[in-house]
Amino acid sequence: IIVAFIATILFFSCEKENDKNCTEAKSTFSWxxxxxxxxxxxxxxGDTIKxxxxxxxxxxxxxxxxxxxxxxxxxxxxxxxYIRFVVPKTATSFSYTDAQLAACSAHYTVSxxxxxxxxxxxxxxxxTGTLVNASQWKVNLDILLGPGAEAEHIVLQQYFSLK
Numbered sequence: 075i076i077v078a079f080i081a082t083i084l085f086f087s088c089e090k091e092n093d094k095n096c097t098e099a100k101s102t103f104s105w106x107x108x109x110x111x112x113x114x115x116x117x118x119x120g121d122t123i124k125x126x127x128x129x130x131x132x133x134x135x136x137x138x139x140x141x142x143x144x145x146x147x148x149x150x151x152x153x154x155x156y157i158r159f160v161v162p163k164t165a166t167s168f169s170y171t172d173a174q175l176a177a178c179s180a181h182y183t184v185s186x187x188x189x190x191x192x193x194x195x196x197x198x199x200x201x202t203g204t205l206v207n208a209s210q211w212k213v214n215l216d217i218l219l220g221p222g223a224e225a226e227h228i229v230l231q232q233y234f235s236l237k
Contacts, residue, residue, distance in 0.1 A: 095145055095146045096143060096144065096145040096146070097143040097144055098143050099140065099141060099142050099143040100140075100141045100143065101138065101139065101140050101141075101232075102137075102138075102139045103137075103138055103139075103213070103232045103233065103234040103235065104136075104137050104139075104234055104235055104236070104237040105134055105135060105136045105137070105211055105234045105235070105236060105237065106134070106135045106137075106236070106237050107134060107163065107236070108130055108131060108132065108133075108163070109128055109129070109130065109131050109133055109134070109135035109160065110128075110129050110130070110131025110132065110133055110135075110160065111126045111127070111128060111129075111133075111135065111158065111160055111179045111181075112126065112127050112129055113125070113126060113127075113193070114126070114127045123192035124192045124193050124194075125183075125192055125193050126158065126179065126181055126183075126193040131160075132162075132163055133160040133161060133162060133163055134160060134161050134162070134163050134165070135158065135159075135160050136158065136159050136160070136161070136203070136211070136213065136234055137156060137157070137158050137237075138156070138157040138158075138215070138230075138232070138234075139154065139155070139156050140154065140155045140156075141154050142154070142155075142186075152186055152187075153184055153185065153186030154184070154185050154186065155182060155183070155184045156182060156183045156185075157180075157181075157182045157196070157215070157217075157219075157228070158179070158180075158181060158182075159175075159178040159179055159180040159181070159196075159201060160178055160179050161178055161203070165205070166204070166205045167202075167203060167204045167205065168201075168202065168203050169200070169201075169202040169203075170200065170201045170202075171199070171200045172197065172198060172199070172200075173197070175195070175196050175197055175198075175199070175201065175217075176195065176197065178201065180195065180196040180201060180217075181193040181194055181195050181196055182194055182196060182219050194219070194220070196217050196218075196219065198217065198218040198225070199215070199216050199217030199218050199228075200214070200215075200216045200217070201213070201214070201215055201216075201217065202214045203234075206233065208236075209235060209236040210233050210234065210235055210236070211233070211234045212231070212232075212233055212234075213231070213232055213233075213234050214230070214231045215228055215229065215230050215231075215232075216228075216229050
């Protein structure tokens with residue numbers, strides 16, 4: 075009976091990639107001119123949470139946004155992750171590694187109904203980029219999100235388009 079129960083659960087579980095009741099995960103890669111990132115802290119249930127807010131400024135702001143998609147049959151399974159950093163507006167290329175990532179305010183946030191991580195600095199890995207044309211950058215991310223052995227390794231090479 076237990077084996078049959080487990081098999082039934084596995085058979086009917088929602089698989090986002092194949093289930094018609096689910097939306098697919100989606101990633102967007104964009105950059106904006108004349109922006110800055112500023113740290114802001116807020117108090118949530120007795121804990122101080124650090125956020126990064128976007129303002130007008132003198133830098134180029136890069137944003138990688140990952141939307142997990144969701145299944146209508148599963149409550150609150152979706153989340154969004156943002157990876158953001160800034161570079162000087164006069165740059166035609168950039169490279170930041172490990173401790174240098176603080177200079178570009180590299181951070182990530184995860185938000186959803188069940189989680190809001192606040193802004194977590196990215197301190198391990200490399201972010202590089204080259205200006206392709208007036209509206210596009212080629213960016214490489216090879217970064218670790220989170221502490222220690224549990225860190226999520228993000229490796230991607232994408233074109234970021236002007237927003």
